[in-house]
Amino acid sequence: MTQHTAPPPVGAADSPAPGPARPAVVTLVGNPRPASRTLTAAQAVAARVADDLGLAPRATIDLADLAAELLAPAHPRADTARTVAASASVLVVATPVYKGSYTGLLKAFLDLYGPDGLAGVVAVPVVVSGNPAHALAGEVHLRPLLVELGATVPARTLTLVDSRLGEPDLTDALDTWLGHAGGLLRRAVGGTVFQDATAPRLAGASR
Numbered sequence: 001m002t003q004h005t006a007p008p009p010v011g012a013a014d015s016p017a018p019g020p021a022r023p024a025v026v027t028l029v030g031n032p033r034p035a036s037r038t039l040t041a042a043q044a045v046a047a048r049v050a051d052d053l054g055l056a057p058r059a060t061i062d063l064a065d066l067a068a069e070l071l072a073p074a075h076p077r078a079d080t081a082r083t084v085a086a087s088a089s090v091l092v093v094a095t096p097v098y099k100g101s102y103t104g105l106l107k108a109f110l111d112l113y114g115p116d117g118l119a120g121v122v123a124v125p126v127v128v129s130g131n132p133a134h135a136l137a138g139e140v141h142l143r144p145l146l147v148e149l150g151a152t153v154p155a156r157t158l159t160l161v162d163s164r165l166g167e168p169d170l171t172d173a174l175d176t177w178l179g180h181a182g183g184l185l186r187r188a189v190g191g192t193v194f195q196d197a198t199a200p201r202l203a204g205a206s207r
Contacts, residue, residue, distance in 0.1 A: 023059035025050045026088035028081075030095035030106025031128075034064040038128045041165050042094035045126055045158060048174050049090060052182050053189055059084060063105050070108045082112050086121060089189055093146060094126040096162075097134045101141040102127070116150035122188045123151035124181075130162045154188040155181030 027046040031038040039062055050058055061081045069075045085091055095102040123146040127138035138157025146153050158177045164170070 023057055023084060024055040024089045025058045026085050027060040027092045028085050029062050030103045032064055032067055032103060032105045037165050038094050038096050041128055041160055042092055042126055044170055046092045049124060052178060053186060055089060061085060063109055067105055086118055088121055090122045090124060092124045092126060095142060097127055097129040097137045100134060100137055113149050119150035121151045123153045125157040127157060128160050128162055132161055135159045152188050154184035
């Protein structure tokens with residue numbers, strides 16, 4: 001596997017660049033712990049997806065860096081991050097499993113979007129679970145939320161077990177997942193709107 005340098009996080013001074021320089025693949029991480037294993041795994045997923053699709057450049061939004069601002073009346077850095085995420089071609093959305101679902105931090109950020117706030121974005125949901133019994137958390141909770149926000153989610157959630165985030169386990173998991181998801185992602189990014197008819201949706205969900 002090609003080694004990648006992690007892309008810089010989105011910070012207070014960042015703004016979405018116009019035209020081709022706009023990040024094509026954005027990693028959004030909802031772990032409240034800074035520099036978490038979820039972040040490391042999500043960046044590895046984004047690097048593989050970017051390689052597979054031939055997309056660059058990349059950017060990372062670690063919501064742990066924005067946690068103190070998200071619930072404030074004014075949140076300029078979070079607003080910048082929201083714009084960057086919504087302008088991506090591919091958005092990798094990663095969260096640890098918390099109480100069987102995604103984290104409150106990720107929900108607080110996604111609540112900043114209105115209806116169809118992620119329209120035109122191809123989203124890749126990723127969940128990191130400490131318990132294999134939570135393998136469906138991404139499909140039941142995270143994926144429907146992204147669909148509800150207007151994102152195209154062509155592939156099933158990538159579920160990673162926390163105890164198997166090292167190598168070669170992570171690479172093996174990515175190889176297996178991309179074997180099923182790669183073609184769906186390429187079609188979606190190439191302009192074919194594809195939505196799995198079996199994907200669960202949120203009925204009357206509040207965001």
